[in-house]
Amino acid sequence: MRYLERWRPVAQDRLLAGVLTVMLAANVLITPGWGLIDLAAVVVGSLALVGWRRAPLVPLAVSTAAMLVYAVHAQPGPPAAFPVLVAVFAAVRYGHPLPAALAGAVFLGTTLAANLVTVTDRPTIEIVQNTTLLLGWFLASGVAATVTRHRQAYLEQAEQRAAEAERTREEVARRRAGEERLRIARELHDSLTHSISVIKVQAGVAVHLARKRGEEVPAALLAIQEASGDAMRELRATLEVLREEGSPPDPGEEPPQPPGPSGLDRLDDLVRRARSLGLPATVTVSGVRGELPPEVDRAAYRIVQEALTNVSRHAGGSAARVLVDHADGELVIQVDDDGPAHPDAPPVPGNGLLGMRERVTALGGRLRAAPRPGGGFTVRAELPLREASRQDPPLPSLQESS
Numbered sequence: 001m002r003y004l005e006r007w008r009p010v011a012q013d014r015l016l017a018g019v020l021t022v023m024l025a026a027n028v029l030i031t032p033g034w035g036l037i038d039l040a041a042v043v044v045g046s047l048a049l050v051g052w053r054r055a056p057l058v059p060l061a062v063s064t065a066a067m068l069v070y071a072v073h074a075q076p077g078p079p080a081a082f083p084v085l086v087a088v089f090a091a092v093r094y095g096h097p098l099p100a101a102l103a104g105a106v107f108l109g110t111t112l113a114a115n116l117v118t119v120t121d122r123p124t125i126e127i128v129q130n131t132t133l134l135l136g137w138f139l140a141s142g143v144a145a146t147v148t149r150h151r152q153a154y155l156e157q158a159e160q161r162a163a164e165a166e167r168t169r170e171e172v173a174r175r176r177a178g179e180e181r182l183r184i185a186r187e188l189h190d191s192l193t194h195s196i197s198v199i200k201v202q203a204g205v206a207v208h209l210a211r212k213r214g215e216e217v218p219a220a221l222l223a224i225q226e227a228s229g230d231a232m233r234e235l236r237a238t239l240e241v242l243r244e245e246g247s248p249p250d251p252g253e254e255p256p257q258p259p260g261p262s263g264l265d266r267l268d269d270l271v272r273r274a275r276s277l278g279l280p281a282t283v284t285v286s287g288v289r290g291e292l293p294p295e296v297d298r299a300a301y302r303i304v305q306e307a308l309t310n311v312s313r314h315a316g317g318s319a320a321r322v323l324v325d326h327a328d329g330e331l332v333i334q335v336d337d338d339g340p341a342h343p344d345a346p347p348v349p350g351n352g353l354l355g356m357r358e359r360v361t362a363l364g365g366r367l368r369a370a371p372r373p374g375g376g377f378t379v380r381a382e383l384p385l386r387e388a389s390r391q392d393p394p395l396p397s398l399q400e401s402s
Contacts, residue, residue, distance in 0.1 A: 013050050020083055021046040024070075027079050034074065041070040045083045052090035057099055060087040064103045071107075072114040081107065081134050085141045092145035100145075104138040185242040193235060200228035223276040263297035264324065267304060271322065274308045280319040281308065287326030296383045299359040300324070300333050306352045307335035307379045315339025315377065330365070334380040341371040356381065 024042040028034045045066030048059040063083040071080035084107050091100035112131045116124065203225040210217045267283065274281045292300075304322055311320045318339040325332040353369050356379070360367040365383040372378050 009053060013053060016086070017047050017049045020049065020086070024079060024082070027076060028070075028074070031074060031076060038070050038074045041066045041073075045070065049083060049086050049090075052087060053094075056087070056090040056094045057096060060091045060096075060099060060103050063087040064107055068107060068110055071111045075115060075118065077130065078134060078137075080111070081137065085137055088138060089141045089145045092142045093149050095149070097142070097146075100142060104142075108135055108138065181242045185239045188235065188242075189239055193232070193239075196228055196231050196235060200225065200232060203228055219276045220278075223273050227273060263292070263294070263301050266301060267322075267324070270301070270305055270308065274312065274320070277312060279308065279312050281322060282319075283322045283324070285324045285326075289326045290385070292331065293385065295363060296331055296385060299363060299383060300331055300381070302359060303333050303356050303379065303381050304335060306356055310352055310379075311335070311337045311339065311377075315341065318376070330385055331383045332380070333383070334378065336372075336376060336378050338376045340375070341377040342375055343371045343373060345371075 021043055024046055025039060028038045028042055031038075045063045048062035048066070050059075052059045064087065067080050067084050070076065074080075084103065088100040088104050091097070091103070108131055111134075112127065115122075115127045115131075203221060206221055207217050207225055210221070271281045271283050308320055308322075311318060315337045318337045321336045323332070323334040323336075325334070356369065357367050360381050360383065363383050364386075365381060367382075368378065368380040370378065
């Protein structure tokens with residue numbers, strides 16, 4: 001396509017020069033008493049227009065000189081001015097109005113003088129009228145070239161203004177997004193961080209008092225203490241990312257990374273915590289694990305985490321089975337439970353399933369989240385093992401259900 005766009009003007013220029021050459025050569029051949037000098041002048045003056053875009057002054061000089069030879073020798077009338085008119089248009093179009101005016105004046109003045117001296121079979125008034133007509137053509141050619149030049153300049157300025165406006169909009173959007181991230185970070189720090197800190201401190205005090213009295217610490221209390229500590233660490237990491245993304249980036253600085261170790265390496269801790277809360281959970285890992293892209297690793301962990309949370313909340317007393325399959329070219333995560341969910345009464349979609357779908361879609365994967373025909377609920381995510389920076393379009397999902 002770029003090749004065609006680059007060669008299209010060249011083809012147009014060659015076509016214009018060829019058409020003028022054929023027309024004027026035919027005019028020469030049907031004129032009585034024509035000579036080779038006339039044919040040569042017409043061919044040279046017309047073919048010189050091939051370069052009117054790249055070097056407009058050269059075709060202007062060559063066409064004017066060659067067509068003057070033809071006009072003075074053969075006196076063909078207005079057709080001799082056609083190549084000169086095109087050359088004048090080109091010179092004015094590309095910012096050379098004075099040479100164009102000089103060439104037009106030389107051509108008109110020379111042909112007028114030659115006709116007045118040598119032509120005896122036509123009245124003088126007719127010769128002057130023909131010259132006046134040609135003068136109008138030359139003026140029209142110059143005006144058309146000036147309008148074209150100004151229009152092109154206006155279009156270029158409009159494109160520049162549009163590009164500048166687009167850059168300005170992007171900068172404003174980035175600044176507003178940064179300000180919003182900072183606002184969210186402040187709100188999270190002032191509200192959520194305080195609440196989690198209270199939970200952590202209270203759980204720690206309860207564990208300490210129980211151990212001080214020699215009592216057995218409830219597993220749920222230990223799970224609360226551990227979960228609150230993990231939540232605090234991840235929340236601090238998230239706040240750091242929000243603040244870094246909300247601040248103006250330094251040149252050459254690496255983009256901030258999402259919060260810290262939250263991949264499948266922590267899957268055993270996640271399942272152990274779920275068991276401590278009374279959720280029977282098993283893990284099956286198949287396939288040979290290779291190097292997982294960080295985005296896929298984090299997304300897989302979060303999907304299992306959210307799925308187990310949903311089982312605890314909505315399918316109390318049921319068991320959960322976690323499958324991690326390192327298949328060829330993709331990572332498959334599947335969490336099944338034997339809860340009360342049924343296809344005839346699907347669960348109401350919530351933010352958890354929506355977040356899962358957004359994570360999977362962003363990685364170009366597929367998600368199936370729906371009740372099973374025999375009862376229970378299945379969450380299955382198929383994540384392609386490629387770098388997220390490729391941003392390939394999402395694959396069509398097998399079955400989409402919120």
